[in-house]
Amino acid sequence: MSGAVTDTVDRITSRRDPRFEVTLYAYVGVEGAHTLDAYLERGGYDAARRALAMEPGEVVDLVKASGLRGRGGAGFPAGVKWSFMPPPDGRDRYVVCNADESEPGSCKDRYLMEDDPHQLIEGMMIAGHAIQATTGVIYVRGEYHHAYERLRAAMEEARARGILGRGVLGTDVDFDLILHRGAGAYICGEETALMNSFEGLRANPRLKPPFPAQAGVYGRPTTINNVTTLASVVHVVAKGADWFAAMGTDDSKGIHHAQVSGAVARPGVFEVPLGITYREIIHDLAGGPVGPAKAFIPGGTSCPLLPFDDAHLDLPMEYAAMANAGTMMGTGGVIVIPQDQCIVDAMYNVVRFYAHESCGKCTPCREGVATWLPKMYQKLLAGLGTPEDVDLIEDMVKNLRGTAFCPLADAAAWPVQKSLELFRDEYEYLAHHGTPMYPAKDRWSA
Amino acid sequence: MIELQTARPFFEDKPELLQEILGRYPDYGRRSALMPLLWEVQRAERYVSEARIAEIADILDLTATEVRGVMSFYSTYHGEPVGRYHLQVCATLSCKLAGADQLTDYLEDTLGLVPGETDAEGRFSLQKVECLGSCTTAPVLQVNDTYYERVGRADVDALLAAMKEDVLPEPARVRAGDNERYGPAAPAGEEDA
CATH class of the missing domain: 1.20.1440.230 (NADH-ubiquinone oxidoreductase 51kDa subunit, iron-sulphur binding domain)
Incomplete structure (x- = not known):
């Protein structure tokens, strides 16, 4: 891939590895974890402070070094995407969070926004600093009302404490957010359609080029990232690129979220190191299939299904292995299809x-x-x-x-x-x- | 068309709300307020009438056709009133595998409605919708803005009974997988990084 150095480190590719620890999802499902006080108590916004003390280019390099790839499905390297932004020329610049999670089988972003909204805001601040944007847009799908309310409250809390607005966290950097609701259109997950929707237009995709970095929201330089990608950035800054890159495979580093649904004993969202096998996800984490299964969808319904057999269950969850198998890792939404389903x-x-x-x-x-x-x-x-x-x-x-x-x-x-x-x-x-x-x-x- | 002449403008007595919404966006992006304005009207009136479309067009210096064009693109704006309780069953694959077809049948039988209809009282309307992002807690029934996840027959019965008394119960906010496993046991103070 992009000149990534293959190191000899024994990477974490299993949830059974004692070195693995749930990070992004550590506070999802915890009562009261969504407030600013709770977030600050667990070290919240420390990563943003650290990033703001760095040069924007250093933050981009750090994210590049981590190997983080876009978690919305396409898997484009996040740091590389950031580096496409043109040098500042006085025009407004935007960082946009794609929170239009709509791929059937996917629900990781919703729980993260509902239960840990400040994590996303912090990720937006760091990304904003890296690409030198002073405005962030969170485009959340219209049905996610609870997530919208939680984010809105979190933004108000952050503004009241000087975490968002002019001179964030006591620095001379300005950054604020616009929270925008969609209204039920899967196509808005496509980045250029999302930008049109945000601008109050019908959400038809735009011709590329120009890419968002050249002409994005309102024709201004724009970078669009998924919720989980932005939340991952917080921990890359906090714990270092090496921590992130120690998990996963050469092709796909770091953590992802397996969202297992369909005919399994214990459906749910599981934070996993990439490179984990689908067998471990389906059998160990999700409790195995309920009755005989004949196929599974590895990453949301746009990803072609795979036979539910040993050869395919032993494949690692990573971008390359799924591409080689004729499908995609997608969003990580795994759907198990029972034998008796037509x-x-x-x-x-x-x-x-x-x-x-x-x-x-x-x-x-x-x-x-x-x-x-x-x-x-x-x-x-x-x-x-x-x-x-x-x-x-x-x-x-x-x-x-x-x-x-x-x-x-x-x-x-x-x-x-x-x-x-x-x-x-x-x-x-x-x-x-x-x-x-x-x-x-x-x-x-x- | 009588409505067009007599309806009191929706935002007439809500200048602060209107300014707050317009103020969210930069001056060169005034049109971005279109979707939030449609939302406000729909939230209050459960649909967006022709009169409201004309009013929003006026506020944003657009034509009514432009507003209607945007509104019709999205599936959650309604051109006709829905019931006070708008029941939306997710019908997409994960929910289907968890019984969404049977859930829909059950609601149809119990309410005497088919998807797309509203009852004579204007209390309930039923709609089949596409993926709501509740795949790991399927099946999901969305009532107005609230998700009821992993709903069983008894849950649906209790929910319908409550709504007949004009109560919309707090949802259970089901969490699954890691959230279940790590949630309650999570340490209070993660190491400051």
Whole structure:
């Protein structure tokens, strides 16, 4: 990768490693941990003080050295992204937090914002200093009302104590935040769509280049990072780049959050060192599958599913291994699909999501993802399909790949393609018999 | 269209609120206030009427069509009133695997509504929505702004009974995984770094 030095250190790649300690999520779920007093008591804003005493370029270098990559799904190295910002030229500059968490299977950012909002604010301050931006924007999805209220209260507390505003923490650096709510649109997770939405426009993605660093929010230089990326920065500054880089693999350093849902005994969010195997995540942390499982989605529904077998469970959670397996690590949202769940029905659910969320800008996505793909699935599931319809779905998703402006069309097409590769028998059974191989069952247990 | 002539402007008696919202954004980014203004109206009136659209357009120096265009892009603004309790069931994969289909059926049967409808009293409306980010605490039912996570039949019964008495109970705020395991046992003072 980007000239990363392969060292001989024995890296932490398991939660069983006694050296591993939960950091970002240490106070999630702790009653009262969200207040400024509680945050200051546990050393909050010390990292920001330390960063503000450094030159902006030094902070960028520190984050580069840590190997931190974007936790929103794309995995772009955070420090490198920061270094794309042009030199200050008197124009306002923005650091934007993408808190529009909408990828099905993902919920790590919500709990972090609800229970430890100051951690995100501190991360924004550090990022703001690194890229010399005096304004931060937190774009939080509209449904996250509790997170919005917690962040709003935290910002007020911080302003009242001189942590945000003019001359933050007694320095001569100015920094303040704008908290902005979305209104239910998955596409706003795409950074340029998010910027349009923030500006009060329809959230259609913008053409790149220019990239946000050249012309972002209001055409000003802008850097956009995910919630967890920004929170990670706090600990990189506090504990050092070496601490962060000691976890994970050469390709993927540091910590991430496995969010396990679906048919497992103990669904939940687990902070893990990267390089951990999916077996450890699913079996050890999440208590293993409830009944036989046939597949798992490794990182949110836009990531193609993998068979639930030894070879795939032993793969490490890292960007490269997942790319090699024909899928993505994504946001870390792991969904376990039980054996008795009709895969056509499950994929229709995913297709319906992307159909609903297509912004309608590009013809292949509007006609393919938003219109014909769900119709084909509806036809199959209604028992009216033919084997030719299965071929047509396959043909359609192959033709969709890479044809749209943003990755949404691929996010729908790729998992469908993979499901046909792995479970074509279920599609064909449904097409021949008119009934699914695995009929719907009551899954509402509680 | 009578409404257009007679409705009292929403922000007429709320100048501080209006200034606070406009003041959040830089002068060159006045249009950013569009979504927050729509939110305020919807929160109070449970939908955004044509009269409010015209008012917001006026405040921001936009056309009503521009405002309507933005509003219609997003799924959580409503052009028609929803019930006092707007029940939104997450129907996406993780929730489906935790019984969202059955939860929806149950609500349909109990309330006598299909998704998209509001009852005659204006108390309940039902909607199926896409992923709410509560995948590890599925299934989730969102009522107005509040998430009820990992809801079972008994929870739904209790919730509906409370709402019939016009009470919206505090949610349990379910945490799972690490939050469960480390939460209560977390040390009071992490080492100052």
